[in-house]
Amino acid sequence: MPEYICSECGKRYPIEPFLYLCPECSKKQKENEPLHGVLLVSPDQEQFERFRKVGDPLSLLPVEREHFPDIPVGNTPLFHSKNLSEYTGFKNLYIKNDTLNPTGSLKDRASYLVSGFARKMGIEEIMLASTGNAASSMAGIGASAGQKITIFVPEDAPEAKLVQCRQYGADVKVVPGDYDRAYSLALEYADKQRALSRNTAHNPLTIDGKKTVSIEIFLQMGRMPENVFVPVGDGVIIAGVYRGFEDVVNAGLSSRMPKIFGVQAEGSDGICRIYETGSFEYRKPSTIADSISVGIPRNGYLAAGFLKKYKGECIRVSDDEILKAQIILSQKTGVFAEPSAAASLAGFLKVKERISGNESVVLLITGSGLKDIKSAKRALERFG
Numbered sequence: 001m002p003e004y005i006c007s008e009c010g011k012r013y014p015i016e017p018f019l020y021l022c023p024e025c026s027k028k029q030k031e032n033e034p035l036h037g038v039l040l041v042s043p044d045q046e047q048f049e050r051f052r053k054v055g056d057p058l059s060l061l062p063v064e065r066e067h068f069p070d071i072p073v074g075n076t077p078l079f080h081s082k083n084l085s086e087y088t089g090f091k092n093l094y095i096k097n098d099t100l101n102p103t104g105s106l107k108d109r110a111s112y113l114v115s116g117f118a119r120k121m122g123i124e125e126i127m128l129a130s131t132g133n134a135a136s137s138m139a140g141i142g143a144s145a146g147q148k149i150t151i152f153v154p155e156d157a158p159e160a161k162l163v164q165c166r167q168y169g170a171d172v173k174v175v176p177g178d179y180d181r182a183y184s185l186a187l188e189y190a191d192k193q194r195a196l197s198r199n200t201a202h203n204p205l206t207i208d209g210k211k212t213v214s215i216e217i218f219l220q221m222g223r224m225p226e227n228v229f230v231p232v233g234d235g236v237i238i239a240g241v242y243r244g245f246e247d248v249v250n251a252g253l254s255s256r257m258p259k260i261f262g263v264q265a266e267g268s269d270g271i272c273r274i275y276e277t278g279s280f281e282y283r284k285p286s287t288i289a290d291s292i293s294v295g296i297p298r299n300g301y302l303a304a305g306f307l308k309k310y311k312g313e314c315i316r317v318s319d320d321e322i323l324k325a326q327i328i329l330s331q332k333t334g335v336f337a338e339p340s341a342a343a344s345l346a347g348f349l350k351v352k353e354r355i356s357g358n359e360s361v362v363l364l365i366t367g368s369g370l371k372d373i374k375s376a377k378r379a380l381e382r383f384g
């Protein structure tokens with residue numbers, strides 16, 4: 001049986017609804033800091049065997065296929081762009097286009113697993129706090145599965161994401177204040193209602209669902225890439241990316257891990273600071289890239305730990321660099337990404353002199369530009 005394993009103390013637990021964090025390590029939790037006792041899913045040997053045989057990333061998830069929602073998620077294209085290669089001088093440069101998920105962002109990978117798990121456990125309501133994409137994702141995937149979705153969003157979330165949630169029929173509660181406030185309110189609500197929490201990092205399945213993206217990258221390339229660029233806010237996507245590559249290694253299909261570059265906005269760089277100093281200090285976030293704008297990166301300790309363990313790098317980009325990269329990506333590749341997703345390219349452009357032009361590079365493009373037209377217009381006014 002797959003199990004939960006605590007990322008801090010290594011203790012194992014059965015996978016159960018309403019068990020979110022390691023009961024031991026979460027005792028250390030202080031207010032206004034990243035989560036302690038984040039749990040990881042550990043697949044069993046049978047799953048690794050099945051994966052080796054059939055090469056299906058879903059076989060490494062802790063929910064059987066019959067429970068998943070009808071709408072297909074993942075299996076997004078990985079492609080080489082000649083224009084971007086010429087522009088950057090990198091022959092082996094690839095785009096993993098996760099804007100092509102059903103609700104327009106990589107978050108669908110996590111919603112898909114959480115939705116399937118809720119169905120498997122007979123839970124009818126799922127709730128979460130989100131700056132937008134996790135909310136619209138859970139709303140859409142939940143709609144496909146016929147589940148009740150309750151969402152707490154900060155008042156400054158981009159309009160398209162809110163409209164998207166309401167289109168899908170979710171109960172949207174707009175919270176005065178920021179994402180951190182919405183996060184706490186959502187947890188209070190979940191306790192009262194016995195709804196399943198899809199708060200990012202809090203529910204271990206939000207990390208595990210996202211690992212399918214890196215397993216797909218490995219399968220599509222037929223080998224481990226050398227460098228992968230990942231935008232980082234709460235640090236859940238990057239942890240999922242590491243977990244997926246770890247699964248590939250644990251399945252015996254590769255002997256090495258890629259080098260991963262976590263890319264943060266200068267005005268929301270909590271994980272870079274944990275990585276550099278070993279400790280967390282709250283700072284009010286400020287960046288145009290709303291999906292990576294977080295004051296308390298919920299998965300900050302785990303994400304920084306992975307970067308350390310595998311000798312990754314955490315880099316910062318300015319809002320101007322992000323908006324410029326958004327336009328370059330649109331015009332060189334045809335992929336219109338939201339600012340947070342364009343941060344991958346901004347990060348790559350910033351450090352590419354330090355990478356050998358022969359190495360393979362994958363840019364993870366996490367969300368669609370149509371989700372935040374205001375920022376895209378601003379990019380055109382400034383750099384178009």
Ligand SMILES: *Cc1c(COP(=O)(O)O)cnc(C)c1O
Pocket residue numbers: 105106107133134200231232233234235236237238291292338340341366367368
């Ligand atoms: C959520 C999100 C991110 C950041 O992911 P984290 O898990 O918060 O680090 C990046 N890009 C997009 C489009 C997102 O929706």
